[in-house]
Amino acid sequence: MDTAFKGEHLLPGHLGQFFIILAFGSALLSAISYYFATTSTNKLDKSWFFLGRIGFFVNTISVVSIGACLFYIIYNNLFEYHYAWAHSSRKLPVYYIISSYWEGQEGSFWLWAFWQAVLGNLMIWKAKTWEKPVMTVIALSQTLLASMLIGVELFGTRIGSSPFILLRQAIEGPIFSRPDYLTFIKDGNGLNPLLQNYWMVIHPPTLFLGFASMVVPFAYAIAGLWQRRYKEWLPAALPYALFAVMILGTGIIMGSFWAYESLNFGGFWAWDPVENASVIPWLTLIAAVHVMVVYKNTGHSYFTATFLVLISFVLVLYASFLTRSGILGETSVHAFTDLGMKWHLVIDVLIFLAICVYLIIARWKELPITKKDEETYSREFWMFVGAIFLGLSCFHLTLVTSIPVWNWIFGTKLAPPTEPVKHYNVIQASFAVVVTLLTGVSQFLKYKTTDTTRFFITTFVYLLFSALLGGLVIYVTGIYKLHFIFSLVMIGAIFTVLSNAKVLSDVFKGKVKLAGSAVAHIGFGLILVGALIAAGTSSVVSQNNSGIGYGDEFAKTSNPKENIMLYKNQPIQMGGYTVTYFGDSVSAPNHYFKVDYKKIDASGKVTEEFVLKPNSQANNKMGLVSSPDTKHYLFHDLYTHVTMAPIKGDLDGEDGGHSETDDDKNYDAPVSHTIAVGDTIRFREGFMVLKSLNKETHVENIPLKGTDVAVGAAFEITSHEKTYKAEPIFMIKDGNAFDFAKKVDDAGLKLRFSKIIPEQNKVEVQVFQQPESKKPYIVMKAINFPYINFFWSGTIIMVIGFLMSIFRRNKELKISNSNAELKESKVKLQKA
Incomplete structure (x- = not known):
């Protein structure tokens, strides 16, 4: 303990800071050693190689130790540390203490570094002849991530932000000159109420595993260019690219489920800039995976595959810059605030971008680029076109999301779209029409050549059936009332499902190789079907015809005509239900409102009854923060959240502490x-x-x-x-x-x-x-989301498809490696 400040526990912070420095130094040592092991042609090769491994193992131990020190500080409520005070509190349940780990920038950087360390060790185990160049790249990335946690100033420039900074070092005030200042720090600031959800315990780790895993295919691409092993890296990298796409996609969908379960905007996607930032690299890597498959089967589109893999990781770093630099502060409620690391993040992006540009220019004349054009009626041609449209979709998202960046760079005052949801919906739906049609059409094509007559007949039959079925769905659900482009997306999504279902049926005839892609595409089609119907045709059940407006402040954030007032124990009719707010329960800091729903037939018999418990917190900083509760049916969801309630924060005891x-x-x-x-x-x-x-x-x-x-x-x-x-x-x-x-x-x-x-x-x-x-009363909003289970089930099916593809590509890679080893053994025997 520090004698100048009573009660401070400095040992865990000193240990944590030591491990940060060790993590940075060992990662840098590993990167340098692996680099020389890759380039060395003398006897020192093995020494550098051994040193590279030792450096990365030390880095892994250091990263785990950083996490252990931080957990100790948060778990034991050591509020002398700024990170614990800012993101945790004594009232926080243990499972949400885990969430407080990654609420702050420092914790999320640690999470990223942890997953990258795990993947690096996997590469040491599995990469074999690729280990040296691949681990050079991964260790370099780990070095830059560790630098984000150092938290020192050098020549007036801040290098990183440490999670072990003391509260008195982070905040100025006369209280911190007192030796006993900790006696006045009764509790921490607490976790953001919106993050107090079980999905936030698992969503960020999944998302950051996705971000971290993007470095592996990138490292293989760099290694292939660096060592002039142009053709070899693609099959080796493909399973890892599929894994990254699967995990990042799962993380994104988990985020939408968190939004649906916890946020009160009434949906699962809002085109927030931070949401967009996570999707941008996912789109390019999806495109990359398809073009890698094209190259593997035909030898075409090598440069496109390489470029898309490289740019995907650069875009991950750019997304990190967008969300962490504070540049999105005025356009997104989810972005981190600026910790003074804007230029640090820019340099991170530029380092890896420069490596990509240098290697492509240096190797340009040697790249195995085919001069022969693909056949128009071949699968590879239309898969390539589909990848181009995914890239254009990504380009549009990047361009519009980056408006604050353009303003920062060029000093302009460009304004983002006034109606961002409508803007993104229409333009991204246009890309979705093309992608869904191509996803279906390509299933009826073969690599290199196709029987055009058979192709046109099959495609026409499936398109016609999809249009008829889609037209029925569009009419029944009311999608035709929306922008016409959504009707086209629905037909395209159904076409994707049906055409890939045909391919899946062929699996039972022995064509097992196509199973993974068909299942993933069916999942993708179902996601679009569910998203279109649920988001496009959702309806407000809580129609307010009483004329009550709830005040001007309420009208600024909510539509009074879509919110009803319920007095306690006073039933009212709402959209076919008899609704009664009948009770409360408090599990600090949440206040749960018990709302009884009944359906009563003409004879007065109750045909259905259930209770929903939406909750709210009276937060000192954010006002009333509400989370919904949802009744899940097979074909629709009834979603309920509280928009106004006369509750006070920190309810302690039965009478709130009054006499x-x-x-x-x-x-x-x-x-x-x-x-x-x-x-x-x-x-x-x-x-x-x-x-x-x-x-x-x-x-x-x-x-x-x-x-x-x-x-x-x-x-x-x-x-x-x-x-x-x-x-x-x-x-x-x-x-x-x-x-x-x-x-x-x-x-x-x-x-x-x-x-x-x-x-x-x-x-x-x-x-x-x-x-x-x-x-007592509450004001609440209820929304009906039809057929939303298509969205969630599509996600599960898509993940299963990715897993099947990963297993297939791994099996192919093992067979290929075994054949190569057998061939090499025969050559050695012949020489002997």
């Missing part, structure tokens, strides 16, 4: 009742029965002595067809009478057991009721 007298003011004047066991008391919204007198009751932390007595009045309360139990307590202790009231918030009651009348065998009970004017 009993203060709390009485929240109720009408009490009504006294003298009753015996079995008697009934009626109140405004129900009745209660005194079931028994409990002479064995006790009050927590108040011990009873010989002559002391505590009696509980056990009531069963019925209100609005719901039953509650309550037991107010009357106590005589040391000759003095006390009573302990019991509140039944869901029934708007407070009961006080005020007297025992032994001669009449009765008791006196006071009943407090909440006045109508103070009756």
Whole structure:
């Protein structure tokens, strides 16, 4: 502990900072050693190679140790560290402590470095003859990631941001000059309420594994150019490219599920710049995978495959710059704030971009570029065209998302689209039409040559059937009411599913090789079908025709006509449902509102009933932060979230910390009742029965002595067809009478057991009721999302398809390597 500042625990921070420096130094050593091992032609080759491995192993241990130190600090609430104070709190459950790891930039950089370390060790194990050049690139990337965590200033320029900076070093203020300043730091700032969701425990690790895995195909491409092994790197890199596409795509979809489950904008995709930034490299690597397959089968499009693989990783780094530099601060609510690392991030991008440009220019004349054009009626030609359109889609996203960057570079004042969702929807849907049609058409083509007559007949039949089925779906769901381009996307998506289903049917005839791509394409088509119907035809169920507007502030963020007010225990009709807000529960810091949904037929019979529990937090910085609850059906979802509620933050205890007298003011004047066991008391919204007198009751932390007595009045309360139990307590202790009231918030009651009348065998009970004017209420919005399960099931199917493709490509690679080793052995035997 520091003697100048009482209570500080400096050891974990010092250890963490030591491991950051060690991680940086060992990664740099590994990169340099692997570089010389790759380029060396003398006996030092093995020494450099050994040193490269040792450096990377030390880096891996260092990265894991950084994480352990940071976890220790956060878990033990050491708020003398800025990262723990800024992103955690004592009230945070353990599973959300994990989320606080990556809420800040420093934690997310660590997560990225961790996954890259794991992948680097995998390459040491699996890359074989590719290890030296591939690990040179991965170790260089690891060096730059470690530099993001150093957190020092050099010649006035900030190098990275350390998660082990002390609070008094990060924030200025007179309190930090006091040796006992920690006695005033009672709690941390806490985790952003929107991140307190189980999806945020698994979404960022998946997303950052996707980002990290993009370095592997990139490293193979660099290695192939560097060592002039132009044709060999593509089959070796293809399984890793498929893995990166699968994991990053899964991470993106997890993010959309988090948005759907936790955010209250009413959907799963909002074209936020940070969302766009994650999609940009995914699109180019998807295109790269398809062109790599083309090259493997035909020898065509080598440069395109190489360029797309290289640019995918550069775009990952550019996406990191967009989200971390603070440049998107005015256009995105999800971007990180600027930590003074803008130029550091720019340099990271430029280093890898420069390596790509140099190698392509230096090797240009040697590249195996075919001069013969592909046949028009060949699969490789149309797969190439599809890749071009994916690239154009990526170009549009990059161009528009980067408007703040253009303004920064050129000093302009370009404005982003005024209606970004509409802008992106229409333009990206145009690309989707072409991509879906090509995804289907290419299934009826063969590599190199195709029987054109058979191709046209098959394509026409499937297109016609897709148009008929699509037209039916468009009419039934109402998509025709939207922009016409969405109808074309629907037909294209159905065409993709049907044409690939035909290919999948051929699998059962023995053509197993095509199974993975067919399954992945079917999943992709279903994702589009689900997204189009769910997002395009979702409808607001909570139509407000009362004329209540909820105030000007409410109207700034929500449409009053799409939000209804529910008073507690007062049923109203809403879109075919009888809806009742009937209760609350608090699990700090969340306040859950219990909303009962009923469907009642003409005879008055309840045909369906369920309860949803949307929750809100009264956050000091963000106001009311709400998360929805959703009723999932097979063919639609009913989504509910609270937009207004009279709740206060930090609800502690039953009466919020107020005295009993203060709390009485929240109720009408009490009504006294003298009753015996079995008697009934009626109140405004129900009745209660005194079931028994409990002479064995006790009050927590108040011990009873010989002559002391505590009696509980056990009531069963019925209100609005719901039953509650309550037991107010009357106590005589040391000759003095006390009573302990019991509140039944869901029934708007407070009961006080005020007297025992032994001669009449009765008791006196006071009943407090909440006045109508103070009756609890919520304002909520309910949305119906039809057929959204197509979206989620399509994701699962697409991932399965990618896994099948990865297994296939790995098997092919093993066979190829075995054949090469066998050939090499034969050559050696012949020489011997």
